[in-house]
Amino acid sequence: MDGNPKLITAIRREIATAGGQITFARFMELALYHPQFGYYRNGAARIGRDGDFFTSVSVGPVFGRILAQQFRQWNAPVFEFGGRHGQLRQDVLAGAPELDYRVIEVGDAVPEQITGTVFSNELLDALPVHRLCGDQEIYVTGDFTETLGPLSDSRLPRLPASYRSEINLRALDWLTDIARRLTHGYVLTIDYGFERAEYFSPQHAAGHLQCYYRHTKSGNPYEHIGEQDITAHVDFTALIEHGRTIGLEPVLFTDQAHYLLKAGEAEIAEIVARDAGKLSRERNALHQLLHSTMGTAFRVLIQRKQ
Numbered sequence: 103m104d105g106n107p108k109l110i111t112a113i114r115r116e117i118a119t120a121g122g123q124i125t126f127a128r129f130m131e132l133a134l135y136h137p138q139f140g141y142y143r144n145g146a147a148r149i150g151r152d153g154d155f156f157t158s159v160s161v162g163p164v165f166g167r168i169l170a171q172q173f174r175q176w177n178a179p180v181f182e183f184g185g186r187h188g189q190l191r192q193d194v195l196a197g198a199p200e201l202d203y204r205v206i207e208v209g210d211a212v213p214e215q216i217t218g219t220v221f222s223n224e225l226l227d228a229l230p231v232h233r234l235c236g237d238q239e240i241y242v243t244g245d246f247t248e249t250l251g252p253l254s255d256s257r258l259p260r261l262p263a264s265y266r267s268e269i270n271l272r273a274l275d276w277l278t279d280i281a282r283r284l285t286h287g288y289v290l291t292i293d294y295g296f297e298r299a300e301y302f303s304p305q306h307a308a309g310h311l312q313c314y315y316r317h318t319k320s321g322n323p324y325e326h327i328g329e330q331d332i333t334a335h336v337d338f339t340a341l342i343e344h345g346r347t348i349g350l351e352p353v354l355f356t357d358q359a360h361y362l363l364k365a366g367e368a369e370i371a372e373i374v375a376r377d378a379g380k381l382s383r384e385r386n387a388l389h390q391l392l393h394s395t396m397g398t399a400f401r402v403l404i405q406r407k408q
């Protein structure tokens with residue numbers, strides 16, 4: 103166990119105050135979002151070649167150029183949640199400068215009423231998840247070991263004996279909040295994940311939690327505390343089903359490669375024609391977005407409120 107000593111002290115203090123254990127979800131929340139020392143709050147989070155992991159945004163401006171066509175077609179203001187320092191905003195506006203595009207990060211005020219598009223890329227996989235084992239929940243103790251205890255929220259399901267997985271209640275709460283604020287418009291969510299049958303398949307009996315530190319993947323959230331990303335795949339069936347109950351109708355669910363090929367048909371054709379036979383930066387970026395694991399592991403969900 104290592105990491106940011108100030109964060110470790112703060113987490114230990116909270117665990118002691120709570121009587122010796124906190125849910126894994128609370129641990130993950132503190133590790134990533136402690137107001138002073140959390141990974142996403144303390145300046146430690148670095149995305150891209152010199153950071154801990156890549157996202158489609160960090161691959162290059164072509165992702166934003168393609169999305170610009172989608173946003174242009176919807177012709178409405180865009181609210182990007184989790185857009186960090188505005189890299190994607192810059193890339194989108196390069197392709198569609200007329201767009202009204204706002205970035206909303208942790209701690210920012212969210213407009214009471216949203217009319218337009220709510221967009222996120224890799225937001226939901228970064229929200230704190232509850233971890234379950236069978237019919238119990240995983241808690242974290244002061245020496246950062248795991249122990250099992252009762253389910254902490256009535257919405258948490260019971261899993262088969264010794265099956266481990268994650269439940270992202272925060273993603274559902276976020277969607278509920280968005281649906282309440284959205285007068286009408288689209289919710290476009292891009293993230294890596296599965297439909298429920300695959301999410302809870304025997305193949306994933308150990309769950310989906312992953313940690314990233316300097317491009318090294320591990321399953322250990324108790325090292326590099328406050329200095330590494332902690333993430334879990336998204337259960338898209340849960341988002342679709344929950345969305346239906348709060349007025350969000352699914353209009354598209356596909357993988358990133360299929361989505362980008364359609365949304366960016368003209369841009370992609372132009373790049374391919376222009377850079378034919380050349381190993382250009384943009385062709386390389388396109389290849390990563392479409393043909394590496396990003397093309398299939400990332401899913402795209404569009405929901406609409408009318």
Ligand SMILES: C[S@@+](CC[C@H](N)C(=O)[O-])C[C@H]1O[C@@H](n2cnc3c(N)ncnc32)[C@H](O)[C@@H]1O
Pocket residue numbers: 142149157158159160183184185186206207208209222223224225228229
């Ligand atoms: C994995 S990063 C993705 C960053 C960027 N979208 C990209 O694709 O490169 C997740 C981001 O979501 C932000 N985030 C987490 N919870 C949020 C919330 N409730 N509202 C807005 N942003 C949030 C984090 O601070 C972090 O910057």
